[in-house]
Amino acid sequence: MLIKKQTSDTIILPSEITPRDVFESRRDFIRRVAIGSIASASVIEMAQREAFAQTPGAQKLAATINPAYASNEKKTAYKDVTSYNNFYEFGTDKDEPAVNAHTLKTRPWTVSIEGEVNKPMVLDLDALLKLAPIEERVYRLRCVEGWSMVIPWLGYSLSNLLKKVEPNSNARYVEFISLADKKQMPAIRFPVLQWPYTEGLRIDEAMHPLTLLTLGLYGEVLPNQNGAPVRLTVPWKYGFKSAKSIVKIRVTKDLPKTSWNVANPSEYGFYSNVNPEVDHPRWSQASERRIGEDGFLSRKRKTLMFNGYNEVASLYAGMDLKKFY
Ligand SMILES: Nc1nc2c(c(=O)[nH]1)N[C@H]1C(S)=C(S)[C@@H](COP(=O)(O)O)O[C@H]1N2
Numbered sequence: 001m002l003i004k005k006q007t008s009d010t011i012i013l014p015s016e017i018t019p020r021d022v023f024e025s026r027r028d029f030i031r032r033v034a035i036g037s038i039a040s041a042s043v044i045e046m047a048q049r050e051a052f053a054q055t056p057g058a059q060k061l062a063a064t065i066n067p068a069y070a071s072n073e074k075k076t077a078y079k080d081v082t083s084y085n086n087f088y089e090f091g092t093d094k095d096e097p098a099v100n101a102h103t104l105k106t107r108p109w110t111v112s113i114e115g116e117v118n119k120p121m122v123l124d125l126d127a128l129l130k131l132a133p134i135e136e137r138v139y140r141l142r143c144v145e146g147w148s149m150v151i152p153w154l155g156y157s158l159s160n161l162l163k164k165v166e167p168n169s170n171a172r173y174v175e176f177i178s179l180a181d182k183k184q185m186p187a188i189r190f191p192v193l194q195w196p197y198t199e200g201l202r203i204d205e206a207m208h209p210l211t212l213l214t215l216g217l218y219g220e221v222l223p224n225q226n227g228a229p230v231r232l233t234v235p236w237k238y239g240f241k242s243a244k245s246i247v248k249i250r251v252t253k254d255l256p257k258t259s260w261n262v263a264n265p266s267e268y269g270f271y272s273n274v275n276p277e278v279d280h281p282r283w284s285q286a287s288e289r290r291i292g293e294d295g296f297l298s299r300k301r302k303t304l305m306f307n308g309y310n311e312v313a314s315l316y317a318g319m320d321l322k323k324f325y
C-alpha cells in the first residue's frame with residue numbers, strides 16, 4: 001500500500017471537470033455497434049478495426065449497456081486500467097501484474113459455490129458466462145490508497161448466482177476466495193498477505209444489485225491482471241473488497257476472515273465502505289486522484305460517501321460507520 005501523508009484535501013474546481021469528449025463518445029458508439037445493439041455493415045467493419053484495438057487477440061464479450069450505470073464521467077483509458085493494478089499474487093508494484101499475469105491459466109476454470117446453501121454447485125466458466133445476460137456497467141473503482149478509475153465492466157449482479165444456490169436460514173455472510181497457485185502466481189511465495197486472498201460481504205451486500213460478478217471490461221473478457229476469468233466489483237467499497245480470479249464462493253454463518261483485515265485489522269475493517277469522513281490511520285480518505293487525469297501526487301477530487309453510490313445507504317441504517325469501518 002502506498003504510504004503517503006496527504007495534507008490538502010483539495011476541492012474540484014468546475015474548470016477541472018473534464019467534459020465528456022467527442023472521442024470517448026465516438027468510441028462508445030463504435031463499441032455499441034460491435035456488441036450488436038446498433039447494426040450497420042460499414043460501421044461494424046470500422047468497429048472491428050478500432051474498438052477492439054486493445055489487447056490483440058483478446059476474446060470479445062458481448063454485453064447490453066445497462067443505462068442505469070452508463071456514467072457520463074470520462075472513462076479511464078484502457079491502457080491505465082490494464083497496466084496500473086493491484087494483484088499481489090503477481091507482485092506488489094502497480095506495473096507487475098500486467099507483466100507477470102500471463103502465467104495465469106484461465107481455462108479450464110471452475111467456481112465452487114458452497115456453504116450455507118441448499119444447492120451447492122460447481123460451475124465452469126461457460127456456465128457462468130451463460131447464467132444471466134451480461135451487462136456493461138460503468139463503475140468507479142476507488143482504491144483505499146487514494147486513487148480511482150472509471151471502468152466499463154461486463155457482468156451481472158451476483159444475486160443471480162446466489163439465488164441459484166439458495167442460501168439457507170444460516171446464511172449471513174459470503175466469502176470470496178481467489179486462486180492461490182504457486183506455479184501460476186509468482187508472488188505467492190512472499191508472505192505479504194494471507195493466501196489465498198480472501199474477501200467477504202454481508203449477505204445483503206452480496207445480494208445488492210450493484211454487486212457485480214464481473215467477467216470482462218471494455219468489451220473483452222477480463223485481462224489476467226484485472227482478475228480473469230471472474231472477479232467481483234463492489235463499487236461502494238474500497239477496491240480491495242473486489243476479489244480477483246475467484247475459485248470459491250462460500251456462504252457462511254460467521255463473519256469471514258478477510259486477507260486485509262487479518263494483515264492489519266486497525267487499518268482495514270470488514271466493511272471498508274468508501275467514506276471520506278473516516279481517515280485511514282496513515283492518510284486522509286477525503287479526496288482522491290483519478291488515474292490518467294490528475295497529476296501523480298494531486299488529489300483533485302473529493303471522495304464521495306459510498307463512492308457516490310447512495311442507493312446502498314439503507315443497508316447501513318442505524319450503524320455507526322466510524323466504528324464499523
Ligand atoms: N486476489 C486479489 N484480488 C484483489 C487484489 C489482490 O491483490 N489480489 N487487489 C485488490 C485491490 S487493492 C484493488 S484496488 C483492486 C484493483 O483492481 P484492478 O486492478 O482491476 O483495478 O483489486 C482488488 N482485488
Ligand SMILES: [Mo]
Pocket residue numbers: 086142143144145238239240
Ligand atoms: Mo486497492
